[in-house]
Amino acid sequence: MSKEKSEGKELKKSLFSSRKNAYLRMKADEIKKCDKFCEGYKKFLDAAKTEREAVEYTVKLLKDHGFVEFKPGMGLKAGDKIYVNNRGKAVIMAVIGSEDIKNGVHLCAAHIDSPRLDLKQNPVYEDTEMALFKTHYYGGIKKYQWTVIPLALHGVIVKADGSKVTVTVGEDEDDPVFCVNDLLPHLAQDQMKRNLAQGIKGEELNIVIGSRPFKEDDLSEAVKLNILNILNEKYGITEDDFLSAELEAVPAFKAKDIGFDRSMIGAYGHDDRVCAYTALMATVKCKNPKKTAVTILTDKEETGSDGNTGLQSAYLKYFIADLAAEFGTEGRTVLSNSECMSADVNAAFDPTFPEVMDKKNCAFINYGVCVTKFTGARGKSGTSDASAEFVGKIRRLLDKNDVIWQTGELGKVDMGGGGTVAAYIANLNVDTIDVGVPVLSMHAPFETVAKTDVYMTYKAFSAFIGQ
Known part of the structure; x- marks a missing residue:
């Protein structure tokens, strides 16, 4: 045997x-x-x-x-x-x-x-004194995964005169970052009844970009104006220049080793x-x-x-x-x-x-x-x-x-x-x-x-x- x-x-x-x-x-x-x-x-x-x-x-x-x-x-x-x-x-x-x-x-x-979040061609809007970007997601994603994480903005803007501006915001230590908000659990009873695919809808992937108004009384969309003014000062662009832009929102974090043994890479x-x-x-x-x-x-x-x-x-x-x-x-x-x-x-x-x-x-x-x-x-x-x-x-x-x-x-x-x-x-x-x-x-x-x-x-x- x-x-x-x-x-x-x-x-x-x-x-x-x-x-x-x-x-x-x-x-x-x-x-x-x-x-x-x-x-x-x-x-x-x-x-x-x-x-x-x-x-x-x-x-x-x-x-x-x-x-x-x-x-x-x-x-x-x-x-x-x-x-x-x-x-x-x-x-x-x-x-x-x-x-x-x-x-x-x-x-x-x-x-x-x-996969990422692309900005729409007319992305900038203000709602209730908060400025946001409208996005259209690119590739197959679970939309809920893209909320409440730090986002960086990368891409190019081609201005009316044909000149091109390269944009990278959110990667350097001193840079601001951006995010998509989500509901707090206390108020999410109806949202949590949605199926997982609809937990966050495509039109809800709006990126927060500011909340401080341009300092002038009786001015409509003052927060949006302040954001566009900041962008104009930094990049020389106007709102119409987003029509000929390719701007992508991607995670702001960097590649890291995973595990006590450092055997894997997360990124x-x-x-x-x-x-x-x-x-x-x-x-x-x-x-x-x-x-x-x-x-x-x-x-x-x-x-x-x-x-x-x-x-x-x-x-x-x-x-x-x-x-x-x-x-x-x-x-x-x-x-x-x-x-x-x-x-x-x-x-x-x-x-x-x-x-x-x-x-x-x-x-x-x-x-x-x-x-x-x-x-x-x-x-x-x-x-x-x-x-x-x-x-x-x-x-x-x-x-x-x-x-x-x-x-x-x-x-x-x-x-x-x-x-x-x-x-x-x-x-x-x-x-x-x-x-x-x-x-x-x-x-x-x-x-x-x-x-x-x-x-x-x-x-x-x-x-x-x-x-």
Whole structure:
């Protein structure tokens, strides 16, 4: 019997999946590298709370590492490093490989927009001697989560004369912050009868911006006037200038370590800047790849990837066409032979809410980068569903490069689901799979990720584009 048990244990060892917590698999020196890498990531999160700021941060970093702006016809050779800035909201970067580009490129694609509160085009109003901003939320949010937290204002205002003003208020220690008020429990009996989705309605997400009136008797809307006067003195704007502004209210707090062991990072915007940063750093450090490495940080994913800075636009296809032309080939030839890691997050298992997950097919924190074969909703609606052959190829690549990885779906089959940019790239005839970091409290103003998963995602992208 003991011999049979021994044989059974050996058989289980060889046949059963044996994945376990990354901390039990990583050596001490690699854990130190992981923690150091994540310090850089936290700085990125604090510096890039909007898509515009993420592009600005990225372009500066690229220039510091020898990347130059791509101009069609400039002439390229192996080892050259180039980038394209699309309207200040999306960026593509590439390291030219030694292999003929007609054999395809290795592409990483992440998005740099996150859920937030956008100001309406006519946002400023006064009610009962209080000045407020009207907002229109961006992306999928739980609206109640955006009340009674400190908010910062980021964005640009284009004035009537065409000049542009950059706005960032609420990030410095001495800056004021803003907030959305909520009812006190004592008076919220009717509100608390609403369902959770309607606990706070979209039109109730009004941001408080002031209460002090302009000092003059018999003046209507004196608080609004005082606020607009302050803004005029600081930025030289009038109320009409909000018509041509893009102003975003985002959480004012900074990225922080979570837990006594500092094993996790809490911050706004992990979805999907955690994949954007890891893909960016993998590209910056990429040297002498065989296949050309292309990384795209895109906009508008949270609202469906529409618009000329989203990945349903043709700008990626145009870039590949221009790149292919540099080497005398067709863009469609390059795309048809290319492979892509769609760099986006997945939902991590939360022991407080186990009922929404299939524990055999979900991602766990500290189990490494998550490879997601398909996304979509319910009957795989809206997914590209990577082929078994491509999944097998990625699996071998990660194992060969000592990347700790796992696989997972976004919740139980009929629970909901979600999508990424993978389908739009796959539609260009590119082998595509989702690869990214598991996230707790996704789409909340304060999300959580594990440092080991962040680092393993960086290692995965480095292995992929460094081939």
